[in-house]
Amino acid sequence: MRKSKQSKTKFAINFSYSNLLFGIIGLACLHPKFSSPVALLAGLLLSLTGMVPQSGKIIHLSTKLLGYSIIGLGFGVHLKEAIAISQNGIGLILTSISVTLLLGWFISRRLGIDKKTGHLIASGTAICGGSAIAAVAPSIKANSQQISVALATVFTLNALALFIFPGIGHYLNLSQQEFGTWCAIAIHDTSSVVGAASVYGDEALKLATSLKLSRALWIVPIAFLSSLLFKSREKKLRIPWFIGFYCLSLLLADLFPQPQQLYSSIFFLSKRVMVFCLFLIGSDISIQKLKATGPTPLLLGVILWIVVASGTLAWIIS
DSSP states (O other): OHHHHHHHHHHHHHHHHHHHHHHHHHHHTTSTTSOHHHHHHHHHHHHHTTOSOOOSOHHHHHHHHHHHHHHHHGGGSOHHHHHHHHHHHHHHHHHHHHHHHHHHHHHHHHHTOOHHHHHHHHHHHHTTHHHHHHHHHHHHTOOHHHHHHHHHHHHHHHHHHHHHHHHHHHHTTOOHHHHHHHHHHHOOSHHHHHHHHHHHOHHHHHHHHHHHHHHHTTHHHHHHHHHHHTTOOOOOOOOOTHHHHHHHHHHHHHHOOSOHHHHHHHHHHHHHHHHHHHHHHHHTOOHHHHHHHOHHHHHHHHHHHHHHHHHHHHHHHO
16 A cells, blocks of 8 residues: 555656656757757657657647747738749749659559558649648548558658758758748648758748748649549548648738838747657657558658659759
8 A cells, every 4th residue: 555655756857857857858949959850850759768748648738839820920021022932932842742743653563552552642742731630631531540651751851851952952052042042842731841941041941931831722622633633532631720821921911011110029939849849840750650650661762752852953953
């Protein structure tokens, strides 16, 4: 009886300590000195050492905050520049999406990967990672296992991109415009695109955000096309809600330019919230999720990622 009480007391102390440490590091992510890769790594280390509160709502919170922060970033982007960026990048976006989906279909067959799993990984790579997978999955009636494997594959590569891309960009002396274009096309999820671009500079961040969200708009036609290819009659498409509000924030900042100081403050705060989101995302990674990915789907994801990243980089520097 005494041992039982002691074990409960020890658990309560450890749980409180974990919550405290988790909260302190989370708040530290809001400081300008705390970079995106460091935040992601901090969350991952806490998760792997069992120091993350088991509330089950971390990934839901990070998704919501991610959307809000992207909307806030719209106040720091000029509308005319965003339109020009979208128009200039439309050819690159269409080419990368088409090549990725076709190559994903071909390699999936060669590797013997379930065709729905392969299509989800290719869709996530082609458009915007987890959001694309969430939209396409019901259109092709994918099961939970297929969705989990695709998400784990894409997420693993997103985490690596935060550390790899800025280093390559500096090594190749890419300009902020070149780097912003590259990471907007070659990195999957919006969070990792914004995280990598914010490390490189504000101009890279603004361009990458605009181009990335232009790319994300292709979720609608791709989900519809997927339903036709897989002969599904599912009509409901899960389109990221923040895309429309991001466009609205661009419009508001253009129509009412007077409170520029306020817009600058919102833009700065949104960047810090984005870093905090990456900390939450890292804290949601587990050994079980990494194991569920398996070597073959991960190989497909790596091949597609290398093709898109190297092809886009060659086009930019040519």
